[in-house]
Amino acid sequence: MGRPTLYDAAGGAPAMLALAADFHQRCLDHPTLSHPFSHGVDPEHVPHLAAYWGEVFGGPPVYSTTRGGHPAMIRVHANQCDEDPFSAAFVECFDAAVAATLPDDPALRAVLGDYIRAGTTEVVPYMPLSAAGPADVPMPLWTWAGRQGRDGSVSTGEAVTRTP
Numbered sequence: 659m660g661r662p663t664l665y666d667a668a669g670g671a672p673a674m675l676a677l678a679a680d681f682h683q684r685c686l687d688h689p690t691l692s693h694p695f696s697h698g699v700d701p702e703h704v705p706h707l708a709a710y711w712g713e714v715f716g717g718p719p720v721y722s723t724t725r726g727g728h729p730a731m732i733r734v735h736a737n738q739c740d741e742d743p744f745s746a747a748f749v750e751c752f753d754a755a756v757a758a759t760l761p762d763d764p765a766l767r768a769v770l771g772d773y774i775r776a777g778t779t780e781v782v783p784y785m786p787l788s789a790a791g792p793a794d795v796p797m798p799l800w801t802w803a804g805r806q807g808r809d810g811s812v813s814t815g816e817a818v819t820r821t822p
């Protein structure tokens with residue numbers, strides 16, 4: 659039997675929900691990140707985030723079937739601001755939420771740390787007011803080896819890979 663997905667190793671859907679809820683609270687409490695969330699966000703933001711991360715980490719394709727997949731996530735962030743005071747704080751809150759809510763597994767934490775840095779690096783170029791919108795970008799899939807192609811190939815692009 660192969661290794662479980664990152665999603666299963668983390669604890670499945672309840673763990674994704676706990677991660678998203680803890681992360682979102684950290685954003686609201688953060689002096690920099692509270693600003694973008696202060697204009698009234700979707701009341702279902704936490705379950706949306708949980709569904710998105712669950713799918714990225716190898717769980718069921720809930721975000722793609724209910725929210726429009728990866729391009730829809732990017733569109734939420736596109737053309738919001740020309741400055742990016744947010745991404746370092748975003749990564750910091752994610753790392754803290756992982757440590758607070760997920761199993762104390764160094765390999766899991768390391769690959770999720772790689773994920774959030776690559777994920778943030780992908781979103782930020784869409785933020786400027788004049789940036790072009792996303793093309794038909796595929797939903798990322800992360801495993802213990804880093805970012806995979808949905809066909810099982812390991813990306814040789816900008817994604818960080820790690821062997822536990």
Ligand code: HEM
Nearest residue numbers: 694695699700706707710725731734744745748777778781
């Ligand atoms: C870099 C700084 C970021 C900021 C300041 C930020 C801020 C926000 C805000 C304010 C919303 C709520 C939009 C609304 O409901 O009106 C949101 C939604 C969301 N964000 Fe981010 N975000 C950032 C990066 C990211 C990254 C890197 C990811 C994933 C790789 C991500 C994933 C999501 C998802 C899945 C949603 C929910 C979209 C939906 O409702 O379907 N965000 N973000």
